[in-house]
Amino acid sequence: MPVTSEKIMQRLLLAVAFSALSALLLIAVFIISQGLPFIFRYGFREFLFSSQWNPQAGKFGIFPMVVSTLWVTLGAMAIGAPLGVAGAVFLTEFVPRTVMRIIKPSIELLAGIPSVVYGFIGVMVLAPLIRDHLGGPGLSLLAGSIILGIMILPTIISISIDSIMAVPKSYREGSLALGATVWQTVRMVTLPAARSGIAASIILAMGRAVGETMAVIMVTGNSVKIPGSALEPVRTLTANIALEMGYATGMHRQALFATGVVLFVVIMILNFSASYVMRQRKARR
Amino acid sequence: MKLDPKNTQRAAVAVLGSATLLTLTALIFIIVFVLEKGLPVLNWSFLTGAPQDMGRAGGIFPAIAGSVALTVLAVLLAAPLGVGTAVYLTEYTRESRLTAIIRFGADCLAGIPSIIFGLFGFILFVTILKMGWSLLAGGLTLALMILPTIIRTTEEAIKAVPLSYREVSYSLGATRWQTVYKVILPNALPGILTGVMLGVGRSLGETAAVIFTAGSSLRMPASIFDSVRTMAVHFYLLAREGISAENAYGTAAALIIAVLSVNLLAYWMMNRMVAKRT
Amino acid sequence: MPDKIALNKFSVHYGPDPLLQEIDLEIQSNQILGVIGPSGSGKTTFLRALNRMNELQPGFTASGRIMLDGEDIYGLDYDAVSLRKKVGMVFAMPVPLPMSIHENIIYGPKLSAGRGWKYDEAVVESSLKAAFLWDEVRDRLKTSALRLSGGQQQRLCLARTLALEPEVILLDEPCSGLDPVSTAKIEEALTILKERYTVILVTNNTKQAARVADRTAFFLMGKLVEEGTTQQMFTAPKDKRTSDYITGRFG
Ligand SMILES: Nc1ncnc2c1ncn2[C@@H]1O[C@H](COP(=O)(O)OP(=O)(O)O)[C@@H](O)[C@H]1O
Numbered sequence: 021m022p023v024t025s026e027k028i029m030q031r032l033l034l035a036v037a038f039s040a041l042s043a044l045l046l047i048a049v050f051i052i053s054q055g056l057p058f059i060f061r062y063g064f065r066e067f068l069f070s071s072q073w074n075p076q077a078g079k080f081g082i083f084p085m086v087v088s089t090l091w092v093t094l095g096a097m098a099i100g101a102p103l104g105v106a107g108a109v110f111l112t113e114f115v116p117r118t119v120m121r122i123i124k125p126s127i128e129l130l131a132g133i134p135s136v137v138y139g140f141i142g143v144m145v146l147a148p149l150i151r152d153h154l155g156g157p158g159l160s161l162l163a164g165s166i167i168l169g170i171m172i173l174p175t176i177i178s179i180s181i182d183s184i185m186a187v188p189k190s191y192r193e194g195s196l197a198l199g200a201t202v203w204q205t206v207r208m209v210t211l212p213a214a215r216s217g218i219a220a221s222i223i224l225a226m227g228r229a230v231g232e233t234m235a236v237i238m239v240t241g242n243s244v245k246i247p248g249s250a251l252e253p254v255r256t257l258t259a260n261i262a263l264e265m266g267y268a269t270g271m272h273r274q275a276l277f278a279t280g281v282v283l284f285v286v287i288m289i290l291n292f293s294a295s296y297v298m299r300q301r302k303a304r305r
Numbered sequence: 306m307k308l309d310p311k312n313t314q315r316a317a318v319a320v321l322g323s324a325t326l327l328t329l330t331a332l333i334f335i336i337v338f339v340l341e342k343g344l345p346v347l348n349w350s351f352l353t354g355a356p357q358d359m360g361r362a363g364g365i366f367p368a369i370a371g372s373v374a375l376t377v378l379a380v381l382l383a384a385p386l387g388v389g390t391a392v393y394l395t396e397y398t399r400e401s402r403l404t405a406i407i408r409f410g411a412d413c414l415a416g417i418p419s420i421i422f423g424l425f426g427f428i429l430f431v432t433i434l435k436m437g438w439s440l441l442a443g444g445l446t447l448a449l450m451i452l453p454t455i456i457r458t459t460e461e462a463i464k465a466v467p468l469s470y471r472e473v474s475y476s477l478g479a480t481r482w483q484t485v486y487k488v489i490l491p492n493a494l495p496g497i498l499t500g501v502m503l504g505v506g507r508s509l510g511e512t513a514a515v516i517f518t519a520g521s522s523l524r525m526p527a528s529i530f531d532s533v534r535t536m537a538v539h540f541y542l543l544a545r546e547g548i549s550a551e552n553a554y555g556t557a558a559a560l561i562i563a564v565l566s567v568n569l570l571a572y573w574m575m576n577r578m579v580a581k582r583t
Numbered sequence: 584m585p586d587k588i589a590l591n592k593f594s595v596h597y598g599p600d601p602l603l604q605e606i607d608l609e610i611q612s613n614q615i616l617g618v619i620g621p622s623g624s625g626k627t628t629f630l631r632a633l634n635r636m637n638e639l640q641p642g643f644t645a646s647g648r649i650m651l652d653g654e655d656i657y658g659l660d661y662d663a664v665s666l667r668k669k670v671g672m673v674f675a676m677p678v679p680l681p682m683s684i685h686e687n688i689i690y691g692p693k694l695s696a697g698r699g700w701k702y703d704e705a706v707v708e709s710s711l712k713a714a715f716l717w718d719e720v721r722d723r724l725k726t727s728a729l730r731l732s733g734g735q736q737q738r739l740c741l742a743r744t745l746a747l748e749p750e751v752i753l754l755d756e757p758c759s760g761l762d763p764v765s766t767a768k769i770e771e772a773l774t775i776l777k778e779r780y781t782v783i784l785v786t787n788n789t790k791q792a793a794r795v796a797d798r799t800a801f802f803l804m805g806k807l808v809e810e811g812t813t814q815q816m817f818t819a820p821k822d823k824r825t826s827d828y829i830t831g832r833f834g
C-alpha cells in the first residue's frame with residue numbers, strides 16, 4: 021500500500037517546496053514585466069534622473085523620490101543603527117542574562133506593532149513636536165527618519181544580540197583574564213568577532229526601512245520635491261506607489277510599476293548583501 | 306577626569322545604558338500611548354457594532370470580521386505550503402545547491418516590502434485573474450507574505466525532533482511519509498504553531514498589501530469574492546482621512562491588543578517547546 | 584537446514600573509508616548469534632546493514648550480498664520498508680517514542696494495517712509478556728512511555744519490535760546502560776525468543792555473549808576475525824586476537 025502513496029507524497033512535497041521560490045520569481049516577473057517596458061520606452065535616465073513627476077502631463081521622473089528615499093533611509097539608519105547596536109551590546113555584556121532574556125523577547129514582540137500604528141504616533145505626537153520646536157510643517161523627512169529609526173530597532177537589536185551571543189565565551193574570557201575591562205573586551209574582541217552579524221542586521225533593517233510604506237506615507241508629508249532640509253516634506257518611492265496606485269491607469273500605472281521595479285532591485289541588492297555578509301561569517305568559522 | 310580604562314568603562318556603560326533606555330522608552334511609549342487613548346473607547350458595543358457614517362461613529366465589527374476572515378484564509382493557504390516546504394527540505398532531501406536556492410528564495414521573499422506584494426497581488430489576482438478586490442485576492446497575497454516565516458520556524462522545529470525518533474520509526478517499518486506524519490509533525494507541532502501565530506500577527510497588522518488586494522469595503526463579506534476591510538486598513542483610513550481620531554485610537558488599541566496577544570502566544574509556545582527539550 | 588541469513592563478501596564504506604570489509608557469514612534461525620568486538624570495530628554497522636538502516640545516513644555505500652531466506656536484500660527490487668518489518672531492531676539507548684506505552688507497541692502493526700484492516704489488539708499483551716514487561720505496566724498502558732525507568736523502557740523497545748512479528752531480531756548492546764535485574768530479564772526473554780526467531784545480539788560484554796549466545800562472532804577493525812559456537816570461541820579460539828580480546832587483553 022504505501023509504495024505508491026509514498027511516491028505521490030514525495031512528488032507533492034517536491035512541488036510544494038518550490039512554492040516560496042516560485043512566488044519570488046512570479047513577483048519578480050510580474051513587477052518587471054509591468055514596469056520594465058515603461059522604463060525602456062520612457063528612457064532610463066529620464067525616468068530615474070528627471071525631477072518632473074506630473075502624471076497628467078505625462079511626466080514621470082522619480083528622481084525626487086529616489087533622493088527622498090535615500091535621505092529618509094540614511095536618517096533612519098543614523099538613528100536606529102547606533103541605538104540598536106548600543107542596546108544589543110548593553111543587554112548582552114552589561115546586564116544579567118536573566119534580565120536580557122526578558123527584555124529581548126519583549127523587544128521582538130514590539131517588532132509586531134503594525135506600521136500604521138507607528139505612523140499614527142508619528143502624526144499625533146512626533147510631527148507636532150517637530151513643528152513646534154524645530155519649525156516646518158512637522159510632517160517631514162525628519163519625522164519619517166525618526167519613526168523608521170524606531171521601527172527598525174527590534175530587527176537590529178535582536179539579530180545583533182544573536183550574533184554577539186554566538187561569539188565563543190573563551191574569546192571573552194581570554195581577554196578578561198589579560199586584565200582588560202569589559203568595555204575594552206567588547207571593543208577589541210566581541211564586536212570585531214560579531215561584526216558580520218551586526219552588519220547583516222543593519223543591512224536587513226535598511227531593507228525594511230527602504231520598503232516601509234504606511235508609516236512613511238503618514239508622517240513624511242508626501243510632497244514631490246528634492247528636500248532642501250530635514251524639516252521639509254518628502255515623498256519616498258514606496259509612498260509614491262501607494263498614494264497613486266488606487267486611481268492610476270495606463271502609462272501612469274506602468275510608471276508606478278516601474279517605481280516598483282526600482283524598489284525591487286534595491287531590496288534584492290540589500291538581500292543579497294545581507295546573505296553574503298552572513299555567509300562570510302559562516303565561512304570564517 | 307583621566308581617561309583610564311576604568312573611567313572609559315564607566316562612560317561606555319553610561320552611554321550604552323542610556324541608549325538602551327531610550328530604545329525601550331520609545332517602544333513602550335508607543336504601546337502605552339495608544340492603549341491610554343484607545344482603551345476608553347473600547348467597549349462591547351464598539352467591538353460588536355457596525356460602523357456608522359464611514360466610521361465616524363458606531364463600532365468596528367465588520368473590520369474585525371474582515372481581519373479574522375482574511376487571516377484565517379491566508380493561514381489556511383500558507384500553512385500547508387510552508388510546512389510542506391520545510392518537510393521536504395529537512396526530510397526528503399540532503400543539503401545541496403537546490404536546498405540552498407530554495408532557502409535563499411524564502412529569505413528573499415521575507416525581505417520583499419509589503420507594497421511590492423500589494424502591487425503584485427493587485428496586478429495578478431485582482432486584475433489578471435479577475436478576482437477583484439476580494440478576500441481571496443487578499444488572502445492569496447498575505448499567504449505569500451507569511452510563507453517564509455512558516456517555512457523557517459517549521460524547519461527549526463523539525464530539526465529539533467531527535468534523530469533517534471526517526472531511526473526508531475524507520476526501524477519499525479515506517480515509510481518516510483509515515484515517519485513524517487506520525488512522529489515528526491506531532492513532535493514539531495508547537496514550533497509549527499509558533500510560525501503560524503507569527504504569520505497571524507503579521508497578517509493582522511498588514512496594511513499596504515491588503516488595501517490593494519482586499520479593498521476596503523465596510524460591508525460584512527458574504528463570500529471569498531467580496532471585498533473586506535481589515536482592522537489595520539480601517540484604522541489607517543480613519544487616521545489618514547481624519548475621520549475620527551477617537552475611533553482611530555479605539556481601533557488601534559484593539560489592533561495592538563490582538564497582535565501582541567497573538568505574538569505573545571507564539572513566544573509562549575516557543576518557550577514551552579524549548580523548555581520541554583531541555 | 585538452509586541459512587536464514589548469508590553474507591557474501593559484504594562490505595560497507597563511508598565515503599572512501601571501509602567500515603566493514605568482505606564479511607562472509609552464515610546465520611541459522613532459532614539461534615542467538617552473539618557479536619563481540621572492541622568499540623569501533625563495526626558491530627553496529629554490521630547490524631544496521633542487516634535491515635538497511637545504514638542507507639538512511641548519507642555517505643554509506645554497501646557492496647557484496649546479504650541473502651535473507653535466499654533473497655538479496657540489497658537487490659534492486661527489494662523493499663527496505665518490508666525488510667525492516669521482517670528484521671526488527673532494538674537500539675543501544677532505549678528510545679520510547681513520546682506517546683503512551685500502548686501506542687508505542689502498536690506503532691509498527693498500525694503502519695501496515697491499511698484502511699479497514701485492523702491490527703490485532705492481542706499483540707499488545709503478548710509482546711509485552713514476551714519482553715517480561717506486562718506485569719509492570721498492565722495497569723498503565725495509556726500513560727506516557729517516557730515515564731518508565733530505563734530498564735523498563737528498553738524492554739518496551741524489545742516488546743515494540745516483537746509486536747512487528749519479525750523473523751529476525753537485531754539488538755545493539757541492549758543492556759549497556761541497564762541494571763542487573765533488567766539485564767537478566769532481557770537475557771531470559773531472548774533465550775525464550777530464540778525458539779521462534781533468529782536473534783543477533785551485539786554486546787560489549789563478552790560474559791553476556793558467553794551466557795546467552797549459541798554462536799559468537801568476533802569483529803575487529805571492520806573485519807570478521809572468527810565465528811563459531813560460543814563454546815568453541817570461548818574455550819578454543821582459532822585466532823590469537825580472539826583469545827586476547829576474550830581474556831581482556833585489549834578492548
Ligand atoms: N555515521 C557515521 N559516520 C561516519 N563514520 C561512522 C559512522 N558511524 C560509525 N562510523 C565509523 O564506523 C566504524 C565502526 O563503527 P560502529 O559500527 O559503530 O562500531 P561498534 O558498534 O563496533 O562500536 C567506526 O570507526 C566509526 O567511527
Ligand SMILES: [Mg+2]
Nearest residue numbers: 626627628755
Ligand atoms: Mg556500536
